[in-house]
Amino acid sequence: MESSAQGSTGTETPAAPGSDGLSRVPAQSRSDAVEYGGYGAYGDDTGRERCGPADAARGEHPHSETSAPAVGLARAAAAAVAASAPSRPVVQRASVRGQILDxxxxxxxxxxxLPGEVYSAPVLGERFGVSATPVRExxxxxxxxxxxxxxxxRGFRVAVRGARELAELAEVxxxxEVPVMLRLARTVPGERWVELRPLAEASVRAAASGCRATYAEADRIFHRALLALSGNEQLVAIADDLHRRSQWPSADGPARRGRADLVADAAEHMSLLEALAAxxxxxxxxxxxxxxxxxxG
Incomplete structure (x- = not known):
């Protein structure tokens, strides 16, 4: 059984705030749980990152707003009553697991x-307002x-990765992707590249918000759409998995890539798109x- 602290009897005991590093995950009661849409970041007023889809559109960080990702089980139950359908589950197990995964x-x-730290599923579940099961899954x-x-x-330790692993991912x-891009540059008509411009522009706006999670999602959407022009679904899936792995934190921490780095990265989408079209x-x-x-990097 996973736990944040375990005595000699083997029974799970609650961890004191911060004793296992979990104070970095903001506490969230079930009554305050909010539906989580798939990406964005959260934090508190101590300067840690806090942003989400709406913030990307505004290009700002609403530090006074509640945006902690969680599963709104209580609200979902209320919605079920309002819809007069209490006999059917409102939130399926896969839906909860997917939201927690996001x-x-x-x-x-x-x-x-953080890389190297161990996190307990029960403790994370408490903060998300759900049981440990979807967190563990x-x-x-x-x-x-x-x-x-x-x-x-004990739980799950965030993998510690160094510069070599990141370089290997970039090489793979x-x-x-490069051979595919070169083939597409020779065969895809110009109007198809124009269709990708809104996605490249969206990544620029996401980068300007300074939210790494929002930009990570916009970045993957652009690259998936680009590779989808090849018509090879397996290629898109493999490339997307590698892309996501390259976004996991390194041993040096994600702070290495600030707003300026994200903006520069997004600008390369526009330049790449222009070169492909030409x-x-x-x-x-x-x-x-x-x-x-x-x-x-």
């Missing part, structure tokens, strides 16, 4: 969950993706390789 991914990208998925590792009888991404193969190759290397 919240944990956000916490990883923004640095709420989400963490198992993250373990398969290499973001965390299982620590028996380049090996897979069929400038040498420029495409150079920009793509530099983009992958920079994104892993």
């Amino acid at each position: 919240a944990l991914r956000t916490a990883l990208v923004t640095g709420e969950l 989400a963490m198992q998925q993250l373990a398969q993706e290499g973001a965390v590792e299982v620590v028996p009888n 991404r380049a090996l897979i 069929g400038e193969l040498d420029v495409v190759q150079t920009l793509a390789r530099e983009h992958f290397a920079g994104s892993s």
